[in-house]
Amino acid sequence: MEQFYCVFALVIAVCYLLYYYSTSTFNYWKNKSIPCASGAVPGLGHMWPLAFMTKNSADMYRDYYNQFPESSMVGFYNLRTPALILRDPELVKNVLTKNFQNFAENAFDIDKNLDPLLGVNPFFVNEERWKTSRQQLSSAFTSGKLKYLYASVQEVCDSMSSYLKRSCSKSGEKVQLELKDLCSKFTADVVSTAAFGVEGGSFISEKDGPFREIGRIMFEPSFWKGMKQIFVFFIPIAAQIFRMRVIPTKADKFFRGIVKDVLRQREAHGIERPDFLQLMIQARTLGKVDPIFNEEYNDDVITSHASSFFVDGYETSSIVMSFALYQVAAHPEVQQRLREEVNAVIEKHGSLTYEALQDMSYMDMVLNESARLFPPFATMMKRCTKEIELTGSDGITCQVTPGTNVVIITTGLHRDPRFWPNPDVFDPERFSEENKEGRNKYIFLPFGEGYRICPGQRLATLQIKAGISTIIRKYTLDVSPRTKEPIQLDPRYFMISPLGGLWANLKPI
């Protein structure tokens, strides 16, 4: 009996210590007189809805953002670590631009040994390596090089067009499609053609092309993948403990294999193509040295750069494109005006050229409004590296110390009624020249802002505009009753994915 009491006392003591340890920081924000979101639980802090997969991060963070509508800052706890939400556009500007030096790091700790292909991906690296890798990737997106890459985008538009034509004639008249799947095929093929120099093959048959298949392995929501992604992106300490990779082994092998094959084929047959790989091959032929690896452009160096295209650009672009098509399907008057613009611009330029796409101002309005409601990333997380005092427009002051994560909640700012009247309503007019004038740019951040703004923004916009124009010229779209409305976001996913999919009927005009 005595033994039983001893064990019981020990268990109680351990439980108490664990409880004490996991909640001992929970007064941090109170002591700093910063309002703190409610709902922290021992062990998980405010991250329990992600850990238990009851909410998508976009919804969870927006809930915390909305708890103090009048406050410029809100504290919360990532497990037991204090983190700060910024609700004031001037504070966001401070972090992303004005005092960037104090917040230069993205708050993600990736193990470069486990994920060597991410070693040059600007999103996942910091300091000097970030500067060089960003410069290098951005150099592929100058206007001249984008025009060069646009040839690849046009190839994919043509194969998507043939695929849609075949699908419609097979099904009689109209065809029902899941838009995220269609757009994932499209962006997978753009990456494979523009970055890796191989035909994507997603529109040849019903079978996935190889890049679409890798896309499914890496991004399609499922319980275990969701668990892993949520740990990697939101609870990185746990991901490190369990040695979780961002790029699965199968995808790593695939990227290395494909680059090797393509390089050998091009060397053997003297092939040149207008793609990202060719830019690297040119650097290799000139004997240039990669400034990050300090090595020649060998196969591994080239694979690392090319895979950044896929990791950063494939899923983000397909999310934005699919939600924009969904909004177009749901708003026939917007669809008609957009179609008229596309037709007029094509008539003016002769075809869907690079220059024609720059002329589509209503398309820009529609894309912006759609990305306002559904940005692929709910948050941007920055780590404080140098102590700084932040003061909000409401007078709240916070001394932010090194190591503290500062979170910019895109989904909160994008639907904040202080900045957007009727924030849940889809209205492209918000982005007319007149309505945009004088608006603080730090309330609309689908691509981020400041020094770490997305370097792929122009390529992403280009391919999305080309893809939507290709579809809308020849088809009318309406939302299928199979789509669950209002849209609910999949809690198993670290970006946004609509539960049940975005289904639309496409009918030839």
Ligand code: HEM
């Ligand atoms: C519609 C599609 C896209 C969206 C919405 C998007 C959005 C974003 C956002 C929000 C960030 C974070 C900015 C920050 O942390 O301050 C980012 C970073 C980044 N994006 Fe994109 N992105 C898209 C497409 C692309 C494409 C096509 C590429 C390249 C091929 C790309 C490459 C990158 C890179 C390398 C970074 C890291 C930049 C840095 O930390 O310096 N993105 N993107």
